[in-house]
Amino acid sequence: MISIQIELDDHTAIQFQEDLLEKIHETGAKGVVIDLSTVDIIDSYIAKILGDVVKMSDLLGAKVVLTGIRPAVAIILTDLGIRLNNISTALDLEKGLAKLKQDLGG
Amino acid sequence: MIMETRSSVPINNEWDIVQARQLGRQISREMGFGHVDQARITTAISELARNIYLYANNGEITIEPIVNLGKKGLKITSRDKGPGIKDIRLVMQDGYTTSGGLGAGLPGVKRLMDIFKIDSTLEKGTNIVAIKWLR
Numbered sequence: 100m101i102s103i104q105i106e107l108d109d110h111t112a113i114q115f116q117e118d119l120l121e122k123i124h125e126t127g128a129k130g131v132v133i134d135l136s137t138v139d140i141i142d143s144y145i146a147k148i149l150g151d152v153v154k155m156s157d158l159l160g161a162k163v164v165l166t167g168i169r170p171a172v173a174i175i176l177t178d179l180g181i182r183l184n185n186i187s188t189a190l191d192l193e194k195g196l197a198k199l200k201q202d203l204g205g
Numbered sequence: 206m207i208m209e210t211r212s213s214v215p216i217n218n219e220w221d222i223v224q225a226r227q228l229g230r231q232i233s234r235e236m237g238f239g240h241v242d243q244a245r246i247t248t249a250i251s252e253l254a255r256n257i258y259l260y261a262n263n264g265e266i267t268i269e270p271i272v273n274l275g276k277k278g279l280k281i282t283s284r285d286k287g288p289g290i291k292d293i294r295l296v297m298q299d300g301y302t303t304s305g306g307l308g309a310g311l312p313g314v315k316r317l318m319d320i321f322k323i324d325s326t327l328e329k330g331t332n333i334v335a336i337k338w339l340r
């Protein structure tokens with residue numbers, strides 16, 4: 100299982116996406132927790148990248164849980180009309196890990 | 206201290222998008238916007254600046270505190286001399302994109318802000334004004 104906390108900005112977002120997929124591939128991780136508690140805005144560009152990360156990780160056999168989404172960020176995603184429909188989320192890192200364990204069946 | 210003058214950020218590359226966003230965050234904080242509205246303003250600037258960069262290559266974001274009938278607000282203007290927009294009704298629809306994006310930017314900015322006006326002429330460019338009132 101990989102757990103990462105990220106400072107997502109425009110320059111690092113694509114790099115983050117590539118690095119994470121590499122890491123999943125190398126380690127054969129079955130689950131990834133991405134903690135967004137330090138991210139203060141998510142615009143449509145970053146939202147797209149995050150959504151893609153979840154889909155691509157899925158292709159590599161790893162399940163992603165997003166944790167620590169700030170209230171302001173949740174409000175903005177709603178204003179932008181962006182739904183995290185098929186994306187698993189949890190309040191904090193601890194709950195995210197618990198959710199992953201449960202989803203991965205043990 | 207409230208900056209009464211308007212500030213402009215030329216948008217020529219991705220770093221300028223971050224620059225415009227940071228300035229918007231700073232000015233909205235100084236004006237006393239709550240932190241959710243600060244985030245709304247910052248996100249709106251990010252969307253408009255990225256659209257300039259993506260579709261017009263360059264342009265300018267202007268951020269300006271305004272007062273109207275005793276009501277304070279922050280006015281964001283996005284200007285470019287890019288290709289312009291043919292069908293404004295179409296680009297204001299959620300999910301419409303010509304770049305493989307989410308198509309969430311423009312309709313999103315309209316919802317994030319209180320006033321939203323878009324004015325565009327083909328081959329001349331695009332002007333967008335968005336205002337958030339201080340509550």
Ligand SMILES: Nc1ncnc2c1ncn2[C@@H]1O[C@H](COP(=O)(O)OP(=O)(O)OP(=O)(O)O)[C@@H](O)[C@H]1O
Pocket residue numbers: 143144147252256257260261285287288289290296301302303304305306307308309310311312331
């Ligand atoms: N400044 C502009 N000049 C010319 N065309 C523009 C401009 N801004 C937006 N457009 C057009 O309007 C469409 C919709 O813009 P919008 O910001 O809503 O979505 P997007 O940029 O495609 O995706 P997203 O913002 O979700 O990443 C764009 O795909 C583009 O065709």
Ligand SMILES: [Mg+2]
Pocket residue numbers: 143252255256306309310311
């Ligand atoms: Mg856009």
